[in-house]
Amino acid sequence: xxxxxxxxxxxxxxxxxxxxxxxxxxxxxxxxxxxxxxxxxxxxxxxxxxxxxxxxxxxxxxxxxxxxxxxxxxxxxxxxxxxxxxxxxxxxxxxxxxxxxxxxxxxxxxxxxxxxxxxxxxxxxxxxxxxxxxxxxxxxxxxxxxxxxxxxxxxxxxxxxxxxxxxxxxxxxxxxxxxxxxxxxxxxxxxxxxxxxxxxxxxxxxxxxxxxxxxxxxxxxxxxxxxxxxxxxxxxxxxxxxxxxxxxxxxxxxxxxxxxxxxxxxxxxxxxxxxxxxxxxxxxxxxxxxxxxxxxxxxxxxxxxxxxxxxxxxxxxxxxxxxxxxxxxxxxxxxxxxxxxxxxxxxxxxxxxxxxxxxxxxxxxxxxxxxxxxxxxxxxxxxxxxxxxxxxxxxxxxxxxxxxxxxxxxxxxxxxxxxxxxxxxxxxxxxxxxxxxxxxxxxxxxxxxxxxxxxxxxxxxxxxxxxxxxxxxxxxxxxxxxxxxxxxxxxxxxxxxxxxxxxxxxxxxxxxxxxxxxxxxxxxxxxxxxxxxxxxxxxxxxxxxxxxxxxxxxxxxxxxxxxxxxxxxxxxxxxxxxxxxxxxxxxxxxxxxxxxxxxxxxxxxxxxxxxxxxxxxxxxxxxxxxxxxxxxxxxxxxxxxxxxxxxxxxxxxxxxxxxxxxxxxxxxxxxxxxxxxxxxxxxxxxxxxxxxxxxxxxxxxxxxxxxxxxxxxxxxxxxxxxxxxxxxxxxxxxxxxxxxxxxxxxxxxxxxxxxxxxxxxxxxxxxxxxxxxxxxxxxxxxxxxxxxxxxxxxxxxxxxxxxxxxxxxxxxxxxxxxxxxxxxxxxxxxxxxxxxxxxxxxxxxxxxxxxxxxxxxxxxxxxxxxxxxxxx
Numbered sequence: 001x002x003x004x005x006x007x008x009x010x011x012x013x014x015x016x017x018x019x020x021x022x023x024x025x026x027x028x029x030x031x032x033x034x035x036x037x038x039x040x041x042x043x044x045x046x047x048x049x050x051x052x053x054x055x056x057x058x059x060x061x062x063x064x065x066x067x068x069x070x071x072x073x074x075x076x077x078x079x080x081x082x083x084x085x086x087x088x089x090x091x092x093x094x095x096x097x098x099x100x101x102x103x104x105x106x107x108x109x110x111x112x113x114x115x116x117x118x119x120x121x122x123x124x125x126x127x128x129x130x131x132x133x134x135x136x137x138x139x140x141x142x143x144x145x146x147x148x149x150x151x152x153x154x155x156x157x158x159x160x161x162x163x164x165x166x167x168x169x170x171x172x173x174x175x176x177x178x179x180x181x182x183x184x185x186x187x188x189x190x191x192x193x194x195x196x197x198x199x200x201x202x203x204x205x206x207x208x209x210x211x212x213x214x215x216x217x218x219x220x221x222x223x224x225x226x227x228x229x230x231x232x233x234x235x236x237x238x239x240x241x242x243x244x245x246x247x248x249x250x251x252x253x254x255x256x257x258x259x260x261x262x263x264x265x266x267x268x269x270x271x272x273x274x275x276x277x278x279x280x281x282x283x284x285x286x287x288x289x290x291x292x293x294x295x296x297x298x299x300x301x302x303x304x305x306x307x308x309x310x311x312x313x314x315x316x317x318x319x320x321x322x323x324x325x326x327x328x329x330x331x332x333x334x335x336x337x338x339x340x341x342x343x344x345x346x347x348x349x350x351x352x353x354x355x356x357x358x359x360x361x362x363x364x365x366x367x368x369x370x371x372x373x374x375x376x377x378x379x380x381x382x383x384x385x386x387x388x389x390x391x392x393x394x395x396x397x398x399x400x401x402x403x404x405x406x407x408x409x410x411x412x413x414x415x416x417x418x419x420x421x422x423x424x425x426x427x428x429x430x431x432x433x434x435x436x437x438x439x440x441x442x443x444x445x446x447x448x449x450x451x452x453x454x455x456x457x458x459x460x461x462x463x464x465x466x467x468x469x470x471x472x473x474x475x476x477x478x479x480x481x482x483x484x485x486x487x488x489x490x491x492x493x494x495x496x497x498x499x500x501x502x503x504x505x506x507x508x509x510x511x512x513x514x515x516x517x518x519x520x521x522x523x524x525x526x527x528x529x530x531x532x533x534x535x536x537x538x539x540x541x542x543x544x545x546x547x548x549x550x551x552x553x554x555x556x557x558x559x560x561x562x563x564x565x566x567x568x569x570x571x572x573x574x575x576x577x578x579x580x581x582x583x584x585x586x587x588x589x590x591x592x593x594x595x596x597x598x599x600x601x602x603x604x605x606x607x608x609x610x611x612x613x614x615x616x617x618x619x620x621x622x623x624x625x626x627x628x629x630x631x632x633x634x635x636x637x638x639x640x641x642x643x644x645x646x647x648x649x650x651x652x653x654x655x656x657x658x659x660x661x662x663x664x665x666x667x668x669x670x671x672x673x674x675x676x677x678x679x680x681x682x683x684x685x686x687x688x689x690x691x692x693x694x695x696x697x698x699x700x701x702x703x704x705x706x707x708x709x710x711x712x713x714x715x716x717x718x719x720x721x722x723x724x725x726x727x728x729x730x731x732x733x734x735x736x737x738x739x740x741x742x743x744x745x746x747x748x749x750x751x752x753x754x755x756x757x758x759x760x761x762x763x764x765x766x767x768x769x770x771x772x773x774x775x776x777x778x779x780x781x782x783x784x785x786x787x788x789x790x791x792x793x794x795x796x797x798x799x800x801x802x803x804x805x806x807x808x809x810x811x812x813x814x815x816x817x818x819x820x821x822x823x824x825x826x827x828x829x830x831x832x833x834x835x836x837x838x839x840x841x842x843x844x845x846x847x848x849x850x851x852x853x854x855x856x857x858x859x860x861x862x863x864x865x866x867x868x869x870x871x872x
Contacts, residue, residue, distance in 0.1 A: 008034040028606055045201040055597060096700030106697045112242045112258070116681040118707070120673045135852055136174075136631045138192040138201055139603060140219040141180075145190075149214040157190065159211060160218050169204040172199030176209075184604040185251060190219060191603070193634070201631045204605060221788035222430035224601040224632030225255040228611065230625050233374060233476045233623030235270065237589035245621050252626075254602030257613055257684070260594035266588045268478035270375050273583040278486070279544055280576020283801075285490040286391055286467060288376050291321040291329030292582070293338055294480040295365040297355060300325045308484070309347040312338055322483025327482030337371045350653065365395045375475025375482070390472075391486075394464025396526065396703070397820055399828075401458040402494060404438050426726035453813075460817045463491060463546060466580050476592075482585040488577030492509065498530060498542050498573035499549055506537020511559035521553040521561065542569060542579070593622040600683050601632035634685070634708060671703050679705040688863055732807060770772065770795040771859040773804070773848045776827070781841075781865040785834030790846055790861065792819050792826040803853040810842040811866060816853045832866045844864045 011031040013022060020027055037045035063741075093109065094104030100117045106114040147155045157179045166173050174194035181188040192207070203223035208215050228247060241262055247255035272288065303395045311317040318332035330338070338344060344365070345354040357366055397629060426773050440457040443450050459764055508534055513520070514530045518541065527549065531540040545548050548567070555561045573579070596613065605611075605629035613621040671677060686706040698704060776789040792802060802819040809815035811832050819826040830846070844866065850860040
């Protein structure tokens with residue numbers, strides 16, 4: 001029903017005309033009185049006309065929500081921000097009460113947790129005490145498991161179980177329930193699970209206990225993940241409060257944080273799209289150069305040139321990065337900033353163009369935005385740091401070897417002495433390195449008679465075209481358009497350009513299309529057509545090769561094969577390494593993470609380390625700094641070994657292994673393995689949800705159990721391996737301690753007891769990374785000066801560059817380099833030096849590395865023989 005809320009404007013019409021004419025003060029008084037009644041929320045008139053709104057949960061008062069909550073959400077966790085939504089949808093939960101789906105829905109609604117529901121009745125065969133306990137743990141510094149009292153008596157962790165401990169700094173007390181080892185970066189790290197906690201343990205607490213009346217210290221608390229401090233003004237937007245993300249930091253694994261606060265103010269941020277990837281870029285040297293100031297002006301004539309310098313009368317200067325009809329984007333020199341007032345002009349024209357805000361010159365400024373360095377982060381101020389701006393693996397990759405020595409450094413070196421012409425020797429023929437630069441070759445003091453191969457070194461480059469930018473900071477608080485350039489300042493120096501190909505007959509050019517990919521016969525080189533001139537019979541192409549097309553026939557994608565008349569260089573085009581086209585779009589959004597709380601502490605984190613929150617795809621949500629200062633938060637663990645495994649079984653394999661856990665069926669023996677039992681697997685402690693769950697979705701006559709479900713993303717072969725220190729037969733030997741190199745699956749689920757494949761099951765996971773390297777065709781020998789191709793094959797390679805290294809560096813010009821990868825396969829070539837020395841046959845091997853040329857060796861080739869084909 002539609003009730004009119006405002007009636008004061010009807011009051012005047014209710015009075016007879018005589019009152020309106022001779023008593024307007026009375027009419028006005030009554031009218032104002034009614035305005036007061038309908039505008040003051042404390043008055044009955046105001047509320048009476050809104051009763052139909054108050055009865056609707058969607059439009060009711062905030063103060064009324066508690067009554068809806070008490071009626072429809074009684075005994076459920078109170079979430080004040082979502083009461084309205086929950087009341088309107090709670091029927092779905094009640095209709096599923098007592099079912100597996102109802103429990104899962106309960107966790108998702110009130111805890112934003114994807115819990116699993118497991119029915120033990122499915123596996124009743126073997127007895128188990130089923131003692132499952134929640135609590136906290138203490139991650140200690142690694143030690144040798146040897147501890148002494150004042151009399152020199154030696155103890156191990158086997159003597160600490162079930163004892164009371166105290167922290168020397170915090171005074172916190174607890175009882176040790178169990179002791180585990182967690183493999184963190186290959187180092188066994190002790191973790192104490194405790195009960196009856198009183199107080200809070202802190203970092204650097206020594207763990208003391210009394211044994212036979214004497215104090216024994218069992219290690220020192222390293223601390224666990226306890227806080228995440230957001231310090232990223234340029235994090236992702238549109239994040240919802242209550243979202244849970246992984247905490248990613250060097251060394252740490254398994255930590256999670258829940259978003260507790262997000263921004264509500266819109267902020268301008270930039271998205272970078274690659275419209276044309278160009279060619280001639282390298283991953284190592286490519287920079288994303290972004291404007292940090294915008295000069296707002298009428299620029300329909302596009303009077304500026306990208307790359308030219310602007311300078312104001314105060315000496316501030318910057319480089320033009322881009323322009324449109326309304327603004328010019330400038331990258332200012334570090335510390336400089338343009339402001340309204342001083343004239344700004346071009347720096348190298350004759351005459352220079354002057355722009356001003358006074359309107360008296362030919363070009364007038366409307367506004368100048370403040371300097372904004374928030375995107376793309378550390379790479380912005382020409383520092384060369386690429387932590388925030390990276391490009392994905394290059395498309396159309398090619399390896400080319402180049403001399404990077406700047407020739408200008410040697411222009412003033414005198415090459416010939418005065419007495420050389422008469423057959424004498426001159427003292428000024430030695431040590432060209434005495435100039436402003438140093439030659440890169442192996443000869444320490446090159447002179448006029450030094451061969452070029454000894455004076456200069458060839459450097460291999462893996463070049464290609466850009467596919468996309470990854471992990472690029474979007475920045476924040478941008479007010480206007482942002483312009484960006486992708487530039488490889490190393491490759492740009494080699495002056496490689498697009499090419500113009502002419503055909504015979506000229507009409508052959510009309511058979512092609514712009515953006516068509518063409519291939520050169522014989523060489524197999526490819527490229528993209530940029531322009532077509534049918535009158536001249538030419539096409540402008542961008543070759544995807546450093547040296548470009550050479551004049552062989554051109555084969556089109558659809559057009560067929562055509563004879564080439566000539567190939568020339570287009571010096572009007574942009575150079576390789578500076579010819580990509582980048583689109584930067586400024587968008588406005590809100591919902592950036594401002595605060596987050598630790599949801600699961602995980603293992604291996606370092607106090608005050610830089611970290612970031614990441615979603616399931618690994619995308620960065622926000623950055624910050626972590627605190628690792630107290631005990632860790634857990635969701636539960638098996639409290640004794642009979643509940644964990646109830647014994648060992650001897651292995652029948654003759655492989656030297658001692659024992660392993662049999663996680664098969666269980667005999668009906670306890671409340672856990674019964675038809676009326678069910679188990680919730682979650683990272684939440686049981687006490688967080690037990691009362692609410694039992695009062696709302698628990699089915700009468702059933703019994704609830706909980707299980708600690710630890711799930712994390714394993715990003716390297718050095719995963720975290722969950723191991724037990726003690727077993728129930730008192731031997732004190734580790735249970736199923738697995739090589740951390742073997743735990744290499746992408747997602748690892750850690751249960752202390754499970755029929756799933758876990759690190760306690762001693763079963764290697766599918767998806768394990770492997771590498772192999774060998775010569776193409778399986779050859780076993782190679783002649784001097786002959787190229788040999790090596791083939792690399794990988795399985796589940798996590799990404800990143802692979803490197804090769806030759807064992808006998810004295811026999812090769814290049815003894816290392818990058819592997820050219822395509823998916824899980826790759827190749828590279830090596831050439832033994834063809835010298836004039838007779839040394840007989842020699843052998844070498846090639847190793848494959850990750851991380852760097854000196855990183856871990858993941859594969860080694862068979863031994864190859866170098867045949868001595870030289871003539872002394």
